[in-house]
Amino acid sequence: MAAIELEGLTKDYGAVLANDGVTFSVERGEIFGYLGPNGAGKTTTIRTLLGFLSPTSGSARLLGRDVTAEDELVEAKRRLGYLPDNPAFDEHATGREILELHASIKGDERSDDLLELFAPPLDRPVRDYSHGNVRKLGLVTTFMHEPELVILDEPTSGLDPLMQHRFAEFLRAERDRGVTVFFSSHILSEVRRLCDRVGIIRDGRLVTVEPVESLLDRSGKVVRLRAADPIPREAFDIDGVHDLKGSLDRSADRVRGPDDDESAAESAERAVTECTFTFTGDVNALLEHLRDHRLLDLSIDEAPLEDVFMRFYGEDGDAAAGERRARPTEVADDV
Numbered sequence: 325m326a327a328i329e330l331e332g333l334t335k336d337y338g339a340v341l342a343n344d345g346v347t348f349s350v351e352r353g354e355i356f357g358y359l360g361p362n363g364a365g366k367t368t369t370i371r372t373l374l375g376f377l378s379p380t381s382g383s384a385r386l387l388g389r390d391v392t393a394e395d396e397l398v399e400a401k402r403r404l405g406y407l408p409d410n411p412a413f414d415e416h417a418t419g420r421e422i423l424e425l426h427a428s429i430k431g432d433e434r435s436d437d438l439l440e441l442f443a444p445p446l447d448r449p450v451r452d453y454s455h456g457n458v459r460k461l462g463l464v465t466t467f468m469h470e471p472e473l474v475i476l477d478e479p480t481s482g483l484d485p486l487m488q489h490r491f492a493e494f495l496r497a498e499r500d501r502g503v504t505v506f507f508s509s510h511i512l513s514e515v516r517r518l519c520d521r522v523g524i525i526r527d528g529r530l531v532t533v534e535p536v537e538s539l540l541d542r543s544g545k546v547v548r549l550r551a552a553d554p555i556p557r558e559a560f561d562i563d564g565v566h567d568l569k570g571s572l573d574r575s576a577d578r579v580r581g582p583d584d585d586e587s588a589a590e591s592a593e594r595a596v597t598e599c600t601f602t603f604t605g606d607v608n609a610l611l612e613h614l615r616d617h618r619l620l621d622l623s624i625d626e627a628p629l630e631d632v633f634m635r636f637y638g639e640d641g642d643a644a645a646g647e648r649r650a651r652p653t654e655v656a657d658d659v
């Protein structure tokens with residue numbers, strides 16, 4: 325039995341179809357990232373899973389329990405930890421009082437360890453907390469009762485890099501002891517660092533569900549090279565080379581054309597000494613192909629996850645995915 329099962333989940337707010345037949349499962353013991361830009365429908369799915377919203381149609385199950393059946397939902401929630409985007413703690417209570425309240429409701433198996441790890445202040449009222457400290461307190465309340473499944477909304481927002489690193493290590497250790505993690509995010513670096521699989525939602529519809537690695541594999545590698553001598557552009561006419569951009573160092577240009585006065589840009593149309601391209605082929609074949617050229621520098625890196633998302637949200641990706649026309653969406657570090 326999967327930890328989360330969604331089958332044709334649809335939520336129609338009237339003006340907006342926020343979830344449109346969303347179907348996927350989150351397996352036990354995996355870290356699953358739920359991604360999409362603002363307004364894509366992530367929170368709607370999460371709020372439906374938690375029983376805060378009723379689906380217009382379709383079904384949602386948490387730990388095998390139907391979330392639309394009150395008693396089943398209560399049973400599932402005992403084994404669940406939930407960190408909302410903005411935890412609504414009583415502003416007048418201190419962190420310690422909030423932990424005591426949570427312990428009395430759902431139990432406390434490990435708050436001492438969690439406090440050591442995340443170290444939120446405890447003796448000040450929450451209204452004096454920074455955003456990051458609210459988040460740290462929220463992480464303690466989310467995990468203190470040893471949940472089997474945690475649902476986290478943008479978990480690292482407001483955490484400094486050191487704390488983000490600590491949180492990532494903690495989450496992986498939780499996963500390794502069998503805890504299932506479902507989190508929504510639009511921060512690609514976070515997704516790349518943490519997730520086993522991702523589901524991508526756009527305009528209420530699920531675009532893909534797949535392992536992060538396969539998403540990255542399909543997007544290819546970014547190759548950058550610098551050569552001692554000009555390499556004719558035809559040398560890059562091989563399978564898997566896309567988007568070649570290059571420049572020519574004229575001092576190294578020994579392949580000038582008949583017109584020695586041609587501009588640097590014109591020369592670079594024939595040959596390059598420095599270039600960057602996306603490569604989706606066999607790296608060994610590429611290296612073999614470049615063997616006759618003296619390289620000064622070569623790097624082969626994974627394509628940025630941003631490029632992968634552009635395929636799903638950008639104009640071209642829209643056509644390739646056979647999806648509806650995308651709304652204009654900025655895709656930088658945030659999806």
Ligand SMILES: Nc1ncnc2c1ncn2[C@@H]1O[C@H](COP(=O)(O)OP(=O)(O)OP(=O)(O)O)[C@@H](O)[C@H]1O
Pocket residue numbers: 337340341342360361362363364365366367368369510
């Ligand atoms: N209660 C509501 N009534 C009407 N429309 C709503 C309601 N809640 C959300 N929406 C709309 O549904 C769509 C999906 O919203 P949702 O909050 O699920 O997206 P999201 O992916 O979580 O976005 P964000 O990353 O900004 O939190 C948006 O167009 C939003 O304006």
